[in-house]
Amino acid sequence: MLERALTGSGRYWRWILFLLAIIGVGFLVYLRQFKVGLGITGMSRDVSWGLYIGQFTFLVGVAASAVMLVLPYYLHNHKVFGKITILGEFLAVASVVMCMLFIFVDMGQPMRVMNVILHPTPNSVMFWDAVVLSGYLLLNIVVGWTILGAESKGVAPQKWVKPVIILSIIWAPSIHTVTAFLYSGLPGRHFWLSAVMAARFLASAFSAGPALLIILCLILRKTTKFDAGREAIQSLGKIVTYFMITNVFLLGLEVFTAFYSNIPGHMHPFQYLFAGIEGHGKLVPLMWASGLFAVVSVIMLVIPSVRAKEGALAFASALVFLSLWIDKGFGLIVGGFVPNPFEKVTEYWPTWPEVIITLAVWAVGFLVLTVLYKVAVSVKEEVA
């Protein structure tokens, strides 16, 4: 089936070449990081995780969101998702690949990555994160590929796929729950030490992922003969609406707990992120932009007549995606480290090499996504 990715229009190949160029530049910059060390990033003794781990955290959510298509289709027989479950599954594959690459580029000694498997450590959440992520990657490749294969041959999918799909539905929340546990179980990091962290992660995942899918469906409609259908896109819009509201609500719970309790350690990260501390406030404009995008998108999404317009829905989806990207891909990680355990402020801002490597990993993700979508769309075009 993969051969379908080798034939395409000029535009398809220009897009592939564009991604390859970014990947190439990023790879060269990575070689530099490999040689010099992580000192070429903006991270420090005090903010020891940054953009890389933020992207990983955000993309785990995008990966988990595939379940928002698979579950309604297989458990509730929501037929309109039939055409696009494959898009969700392949988006999950691309996202998990990016997650793994972001962890890899963040490692101080990448040559020792196998130590995680050679010395399995059940008391470390990171071990379980590796387990659930690789499991989820495998499940989505197997399910997506098998069903698409059956579709291209015009036969019904094999019977054994159904239990695997059910497993993938149960598995999806685990990847984001375990990732939340990476943060929420740490003493002394007040910003992360919250029982709603996993719930917040799932809410933001189930809004950011489907928001991206809406945009991807609209792009596919414009660039290919594949149309997800108005109904499917509107269904996704409702999912984004529910979960974005839940996400904002959960964030509100965190703010209430921190400020009504009046405990300094719990208030400080919010103060740093949204107001700045002692003149340090590099993230303040970003965090307010995230808040503004969230409010505007929720208002747009809750009004049925606005949501019904595809242009407006796409715009609101982009705002949701951006808002959550800032909140989870950046603010959440940095806010956990600032102020540091000594109640001092060391600021973080990514460096150019760090940004280029990050872009290159995203480009790898888009390359995987493009190739997989090309295969899926070609099969669907042939069958149709």
Added chain:
Amino acid sequence: MSMDRRQFIKIAGISTVLGFGGTLGLSKLKDSWASEMLQSPEALNAKHWAMVIDVKKLTSEEHYDKAISACHRAHNVPNIGNPKEEVKWLWKETYEHAFPGMEQEYMPEGIKHKPFLLLCNHCENPPCVRVCPTKATFKRESDGIVMQDMHRCIGCRFCMAACPFGARSFNWRDPRPFIKEQDENKEFPTRTKGVVEKCTFCYERLAKGEMPACVEAVKDTKALVFGDLSDPNSEVRKILSTHYSIRRKPELGTQPSVYYLIGGEENA
């Protein structure tokens, strides 16, 4: 480990080139490994090593400098100069930053501005050990020291996020250019980039029957007392049962093994 792979290859290589048939190299290797493999008779043993720092006995800047430089020289801790990439095992911090939340406006001036010596707390329930995905950070069951295997570490820095005491340093670059050659301790491995490191209560000195380098450096002040917390007759236990002491962030339940005496004897 008192000899790393680089040193092994160096010694083995040099002895071969010089035609000693490896005997010189081998005997040197044997000496250094013997202390690892077999416990030397003079090794200091304890079930739970702990340190008491009597802050009021550290009266001059010189005391702090002596302790810190003894530690950093003994362990080839690089002097990078940039606080963002800083590597430190033993350092000074003011009371309000060492004990956040425990400061108040009206506390004695002498304590408010007094530097406190900070180091890895060798917690009884170390969060860094709990989170490490490769067992590069582990607690020695025999004596409670929280160890760091710098050959095992993958540099994920999970332990840095988990440590509530900021006790861990990461090698953001190759530290070797930042170690002055005349200061280098050839007995202790220098690190590579990309690994985490921290104070290890001088396990390598204890094995030879020596007290930790910082304790040794300010011996005359008696400000740093090191001993076995599980032994009721040890000096640390005697001090702790007769003086009021504090630990950093006790509310987190990590149970630090470093105790501070902050004075206040006039009213005690």
